[in-house]
Amino acid sequence: LAAADAGVDAADAAVDALSGLTSQPPLGSIVAALEHQERATGLDRAAIRDLSTYWEGVRRMYRPFEPDIRSGNAEVYLHEMPGGQVTNLRAQARSMGLENRWPEVAATYAEVNDMFGDIIKVTPTSKVVGDMALAMVSAGLTRAQVEDPDVDVAFPDSVVGLMRGEIGQPPGGFPEGLRRKVLKGAEPITTRPGAVLDPVNLKAARAEAEETVGQKVDDEDLCSWLLYPKVYADYMERRATFGPMRVLPTPTFFYGMEPGEEVLADLQPGVTLVIRLQAVSEPDEKGDVRVFFELNGQPRMIRTADRRITASALKVEKAEEGNPNHLAAPMPGIIASVAVQPGQQVHAGDMLLTLEAMKMETALHAERDGKVERVVTPAGTQVDAKDLLVVFEG
Numbered sequence: 001l002a003a004a005d006a007g008v009d010a011a012d013a014a015v016d017a018l019s020g021l022t023s024q025p026p027l028g029s030i031v032a033a034l035e036h037q038e039r040a041t042g043l044d045r046a047a048i049r050d051l052s053t054y055w056e057g058v059r060r061m062y063r064p065f066e067p068d069i070r071s072g073n074a075e076v077y078l079h080e081m082p083g084g085q086v087t088n089l090r091a092q093a094r095s096m097g098l099e100n101r102w103p104e105v106a107a108t109y110a111e112v113n114d115m116f117g118d119i120i121k122v123t124p125t126s127k128v129v130g131d132m133a134l135a136m137v138s139a140g141l142t143r144a145q146v147e148d149p150d151v152d153v154a155f156p157d158s159v160v161g162l163m164r165g166e167i168g169q170p171p172g173g174f175p176e177g178l179r180r181k182v183l184k185g186a187e188p189i190t191t192r193p194g195a196v197l198d199p200v201n202l203k204a205a206r207a208e209a210e211e212t213v214g215q216k217v218d219d220e221d222l223c224s225w226l227l228y229p230k231v232y233a234d235y236m237e238r239r240a241t242f243g244p245m246r247v248l249p250t251p252t253f254f255y256g257m258e259p260g261e262e263v264l265a266d267l268q269p270g271v272t273l274v275i276r277l278q279a280v281s282e283p284d285e286k287g288d289v290r291v292f293f294e295l296n297g298q299p300r301m302i303r304t305a306d307r308r309i310t311a312s313a314l315k316v317e318k319a320e321e322g323n324p325n326h327l328a329a330p331m332p333g334i335i336a337s338v339a340v341q342p343g344q345q346v347h348a349g350d351m352l353l354t355l356e357a358m359k360m361e362t363a364l365h366a367e368r369d370g371k372v373e374r375v376v377t378p379a380g381t382q383v384d385a386k387d388l389l390v391v392f393e394g
Helices: 027-034 045-061 083-095 099-115 125-139 143-147 157-164 176-183 202-213 219-227 229-242 250-255
Strands: 262-268 271-280 288-295 298-305 326-328 333-338 351-357 360-365 370-375 388-392
Touching: 027 045, 045 250, 083 099, 083 125, 099 125, 099 143, 125 143, 125 157, 125 360, 143 176, 157 176, 157 360, 202 219, 202 229, 219 229, 333 360, 351 388
Parallel strands: none
Antiparallel strands: 262 271, 271 288, 288 298, 326 388, 333 351, 351 360, 370 388
8 A cells, every 4th residue: 555655556466365474465455445546446346355255265175285374474574585485485394394393494594595695586596595495404504514615515406506597697696605515616607597598499399298208298288398397297197197187176186085975077078077986995904995986877996095094114224424435315305316326436426316305306416436335215215314325335
């Protein structure tokens, strides 16, 4: 409202049901406050209420994905996160088992921002600051250790890309000492990042995408492949396993069905599946259940894993502190890929494996020349901080 009084041309607001907390202020309140004034918006308050009622119902379906925030908080003056980053970072912290350490994460976010040179924080730069904050908290690293050139740190890939200049350069540049440590001798980009990108052969890219996913790729999917090749490949692999899940109603997708419940799934115009759940058996000793259902009136039965049952976790060895032949996980996550095998000779700087936490990937490199004796955690293994990943020969 103060901005309106000052003559602002445009302001950002949110539909009432999705406003406040980490979002924008409510559109309905702004419209009502400015009515009968020189700067009245002319928007229909009844129409805004109708929109808000609809989105209120949609929001209930996505409740498990919301951050557990119930009131305003002056903490924003500490960390200066954009609203969307608060939501994302809390979800990342929860997935890494750090939600109960949120005040520490927020304080570290402020430290990282200062360490990076107080950069402008919008997507994606705000995410990079958050990635580094989570990496520091999970690994128990201090700012002094991160900045110390003699302390080896596994930086998230997003931090390496930022310091390399893949998102651009902030006014005044990055702190030079930190950038040298992050890049480990690699040359930064000093011009507009898009100017140094290689041109893309769309025909060849489409052929590569189709070979990877094993089916035809339309223009929309090709765009996804070009922007996020790994995410798109993972999505298509899941779709090949479970089918086109996006045709299911949202509550069914998120929460499943109850016995006796019936849903419709429109595969394409004129092709509709009628699915009726009849019963689900008790899980067997392997954690599998039998699901009895009707598909277009025909009885069916499948056997599948009950994901509500937590499988017994594989006990992973811990790295010995101070042992130079042990490579430890710097944070919780899943081993996304392994680039080495037992008996392989590696040199300082060679990539060993990649570790993936929610929306964050970190490449772990060899600190020195050596020979791999044992790979402890194959791809797909869930690990915690300080778990042993690779053993080198003594």
